[in-house]
Amino acid sequence: MNCHMASKWCQWCRKTSKVNIGCRDTTLTYYSNMNRKTSKVNIGCRDTTLTCYSNMNRKTSKVNIGCRDTTLTYYSNMNRKTSKVNIGCRDTTLTYYSNMNRKTSKVNIGCRDTTLTYYSNMNRKTSKVNIGCRDTTLTYYSNMNRKTSKVNIGCRDTTLTYYSNMNRKTSKVNIGCRDTTLTYYSNMNRKTSKVNIGCRDTTLTYYSNMNRKTSKVNIGCRDTTLTYYSNMNRKTSKVNIGCRDTTLTYYSNMNRKTSKVNIGCRDTTLTYYSNMNRKTSKVNIGCRDTTLTNYSNMNRKTSKVNIGCRDTTLTYYSNMNRKTSKVNIGCRDTTVTNNSNMNRKTSKVNIGCRDTTLTNYSNMNRKTSKVNIGCRDTTLTNYSNMNTKTTNEKPNCP
Secondary structure, rough: OOOOOOEEEOOOOOOOEEEEEEOOEEEEEEEOOOOOOOOOOOOOOOOOOOEOOOOOOOOOEEEOOOOOOOOOOOOOOOOOOOEOOOOOOOOOOOEEEEOOOOOOOEEEEEEOOOOEEEEEEOOOOOEEEEOOOOOOEEEEEEEEEOOOOOOEOOOOOEEEEEEEEOOOEEEEEEEOOOOOEEEEEEEEEEEEEEEEEEEOOOOOEEEEEOOOOOOOOOOOOOOOOOOEOOOOOOOOOOOOOOOOOOEEEEOOOOOOOOOOOOOOOOOOEEEEEEOOOOOOOOEEOOOOOOOOOOOOOOOOOOOOOOOOOOOOEEEEEEEOOOOOOEEEOOOOOOEEEEEEEOOOOOEEEEEEEOOEEEEEEEEOOOOOOEEEOOOOOEEEEEOOOOOOEEEEHHHHHH
């Protein structure tokens, strides 16, 4: 049995804490800073890793989850930063960049060599959606004020291109369906435009209003549909994409609304709720009956991440100011729970790895810390600074 030492350094202000757990060549690393630092969680489950960077005030958070050579990366900044989500499901990846104020957001989803890329800026930027369904792609550029929007959809080597300007510009739609094309130029002020295209029982519907209206895109590709609602100022946008009975739904509000992304990849779904100011965000990702749920509030809320990897789950509660954070990770019936309070609370880590558990109680000011680690070729390293004290504890190894 290889057993490593768990060390603990306590220095309270502006330090980091790290937890490194190995489970069959899998590791978990967790960095948590109390004031304005970042926290990282790296969890591996059979050569799969999860990395989570979470900053409390104006930093970024990253979550990288791998499930059989698939990875998810999530960057989330609380005020004026960007967030990225990269999800892979059997060599498929999703990348999501979301900025809270004046940044861009990107979503890249692959479903069997198919990709979706979505750039969305909140004020005066562009948004792009690129969706592939069996070598078919959709690209959507949308600017909020005086820019252009483009939609390129391919269905069996057929493409649709849509240029839409918000004030006094032109919009173009070019759709090919087996070497057939449709071009649509529309100039307007406060009107709507609709395109309904059928391609072997597949349809595309696009409603676009220029000022304070909604836009919808419904695309079917062999019983698969995409629906996109986009409002220019204070409305919501929805994208529902199906790829062989798989769907993606994306709600995006420009100011103080929520955004949802629901992606299915062979009975796997991802749901993402993102509010711009003081709301919560949820990410639910399934990868062969595995799910990830992430609740993230921008100011004083909690964030939860629930990740399952072969009936294993991770739950992460993170509050931005004076709340607690919890991490529950299971790796083949093994779980870790981490409760972390930001100011004067306690933090607990309970990790089980093949009937081995680690419990860590950590208080931020003048409290006590306890580490109980059971090994079996599993190691945990915890660095916690709290108040200028240091503790070194050796795990109990069976």
